[in-house]
Amino acid sequence: MISISKLISRKKTPRILACSVFVLAIAGLLTACSTPSTRGSGYRSSGNISSPYSSPIASFQSVSWQDLPGWQGDDLTQAWPAWLKSCDALRKRNSEINWRQVCAQASSISGRDGRAIRQYFEGNFQVYEVRNSATGKDSGLITGYYEPVMNGSQTRTATYTVPLYGLPKAWKGSKPNPAPARAELMSSGVLKGSEIAWVQDPVAAAFMQIQGSGKIRLEDGRVLRLGYAGTNDQPFKSFAQWLLDRKEINRSQATMQGISAWAKRNPGQVEEMLNANPRFVFFKELPGNVSADLGPNGALGVPLTAERSIAIDLKAMPLGAPVFLSTTRPLSSQTLQKLVMAQDTGKAIVGGVRADYYWGSGDAAGELAGRMKQDGKMWLLLPR
Missing domain, CATH: 2.40.40.10 (RlpA-like domain)
Structure with missing residues (x-):
C-alpha cells in the first residue's frame, strides 16, 4: 500500500506497510485541499460524555x-x-x-x-x-495508499528482468550490522539466489518496496502475493526529495505519477535515483489461494x-x-x-x-x- 507521506517509508509490520501510497513521497510537498463544511443549521452537539478511551496525542x-x-x-x-x-x-x-x-x-x-x-x-x-x-x-x-499489482514471473524472462528479493540466504540467522545500503547490496552478489519474482519496471518495483507488499500476476493466471519480510535497516530517503533537490521536478510533480514519468524520460539516471534511498525491502511469498480482489492483511490481522x-x-x-x-x-x-x-x-x-x-x-x-x-x-x- 503506498502513501505520500514519504513516497514513503512505512511500517515494519506485515501490513501493507502503509506507506500509505506515496502519498508518495512527500508529506508536505503537495497542496492540501480543505474539507468544505456541510453542517446545516439543524446540527447540534450532544451533552459531553467522557470517552472510555484515552490517548496521549x-x-x-x-x-x-x-x-x-x-x-x-x-x-x-x-x-x-x-x-x-x-x-x-x-x-x-x-x-x-x-x-x-x-x-x-x-x-x-x-x-x-x-x-x-x-x-x-x-x-x-x-x-x-x-x-x-x-x-x-x-x-x-x-x-492514501494502495496495494501494487504487477505482471511478472517467478523466473527471469526477456520481458521480466527486474528481481524482487527475499532475505539473502547468507543472512539467515546472522544479518550484518550494519547491513549494506542498496547500492552495495546490488553490486555485492549477496542477493544472488534470493530472487522470488521478476517484474518489468524497476521504479514500480521500488514503489512496491516502499509499500511493503503487493501482488504479482503470473503468466499462467495465478496471483502471487508478496508480504514484508524485513529490511537492511538503513534509513529511508525520498525519491521525490532527491529529484526536487536536483531541480529535476517541481513540487506539483512530486507524486508517484510524476516520479514514474521522470524515470521514463531519464532511463539512464534511474539507478542513481534508486540508490539515493539506501533502504532495501525484502519480501516473502504468502501462502494460500490468492484472489486478485482480496485486500492485504493490515496491522489488525484482517x-x-x-x-x-x-x-x-x-x-x-x-x-x-x-x-x-x-x-x-x-x-x-x-x-x-x-x-x-x-x-x-x-x-x-x-x-x-x-x-x-x-x-x-x-x-x-x-x-x-x-x-x-x-x-x-x-x-x-x-x-x-
Missing part, C-alpha cells in the same frame, strides 16, 4: 450523530463487511472497550439492510470528535477493504475501531465522507487526526492514492 469530545457531515448519505452496506472483519479480530482481544457485546449484536444484522445497519451504529455507539492534543485542531492530514479501511496512529485510537472520516477526493473539492475502519498503521502515520486511506489494489487505486494529500476530520465511534 488525541482528545475526544462527544457529539451527536447529527454532527457527522454526510452520515445520512453514506451507504453503510458498503462499510458493513469491513466492520465484520474488525469484529473477527476484536472478539479475540482483551480490551477495556466492550467490543464483544456490540460484535455479537452485529452477527444478527443483514448486510443488505442499510436501515438496520444505521440503527445498529446509532443505538450502540457514541460518537467522539477527534482533536490533536498538542494543537487543539480538529483537522489533520489524510493521505484483509483491508478498499475505501473502507484506514491506517491510523496507534497512539491516537484503538485498532479495529469504526471511524467516520470527512475529507475530499484527491485534487478535488468533491467530498469524501464515509464510515471506515481503523485496521492498519504505519510509520508515516503520526498524529491524533491523521489517517492513510486505503484505495484498494492496482493501477486505478494507485492513481488516486498517489495524489491524495487532503485536509480532513475524524470521529471515533466507541460502544456505549
Whole structure:
C-alpha cells in the first residue's frame, strides 16, 4: 500500500506497510485541499460524555450523530463487511472497550439492510470528535495508499528482468550490522539466489518496496502475493526529495505519477535515483489461494477493504475501531465522507487526526492514492 507521506517509508509490520501510497513521497510537498463544511443549521452537539478511551496525542469530545457531515448519505452496506472483519479480530482481544457485546449484536444484522445497519451504529455507539492534543485542531492530514499489482514471473524472462528479493540466504540467522545500503547490496552478489519474482519496471518495483507488499500476476493466471519480510535497516530517503533537490521536478510533480514519468524520460539516471534511498525491502511469498480482489492483511490481522479501511496512529485510537472520516477526493473539492475502519498503521502515520486511506489494489487505486494529500476530520465511534 503506498502513501505520500514519504513516497514513503512505512511500517515494519506485515501490513501493507502503509506507506500509505506515496502519498508518495512527500508529506508536505503537495497542496492540501480543505474539507468544505456541510453542517446545516439543524446540527447540534450532544451533552459531553467522557470517552472510555484515552490517548496521549488525541482528545475526544462527544457529539451527536447529527454532527457527522454526510452520515445520512453514506451507504453503510458498503462499510458493513469491513466492520465484520474488525469484529473477527476484536472478539479475540482483551480490551477495556466492550467490543464483544456490540460484535455479537452485529452477527444478527443483514448486510443488505442499510436501515438496520444505521440503527445498529446509532443505538450502540457514541460518537467522539477527534482533536490533536498538542494543537487543539480538529483537522489533520489524510493521505492514501494502495496495494501494487504487477505482471511478472517467478523466473527471469526477456520481458521480466527486474528481481524482487527475499532475505539473502547468507543472512539467515546472522544479518550484518550494519547491513549494506542498496547500492552495495546490488553490486555485492549477496542477493544472488534470493530472487522470488521478476517484474518489468524497476521504479514500480521500488514503489512496491516502499509499500511493503503487493501482488504479482503470473503468466499462467495465478496471483502471487508478496508480504514484508524485513529490511537492511538503513534509513529511508525520498525519491521525490532527491529529484526536487536536483531541480529535476517541481513540487506539483512530486507524486508517484510524476516520479514514474521522470524515470521514463531519464532511463539512464534511474539507478542513481534508486540508490539515493539506501533502504532495501525484502519480501516473502504468502501462502494460500490468492484472489486478485482480496485486500492485504493490515496491522489488525484482517484483509483491508478498499475505501473502507484506514491506517491510523496507534497512539491516537484503538485498532479495529469504526471511524467516520470527512475529507475530499484527491485534487478535488468533491467530498469524501464515509464510515471506515481503523485496521492498519504505519510509520508515516503520526498524529491524533491523521489517517492513510486505503484505495484498494492496482493501477486505478494507485492513481488516486498517489495524489491524495487532503485536509480532513475524524470521529471515533466507541460502544456505549
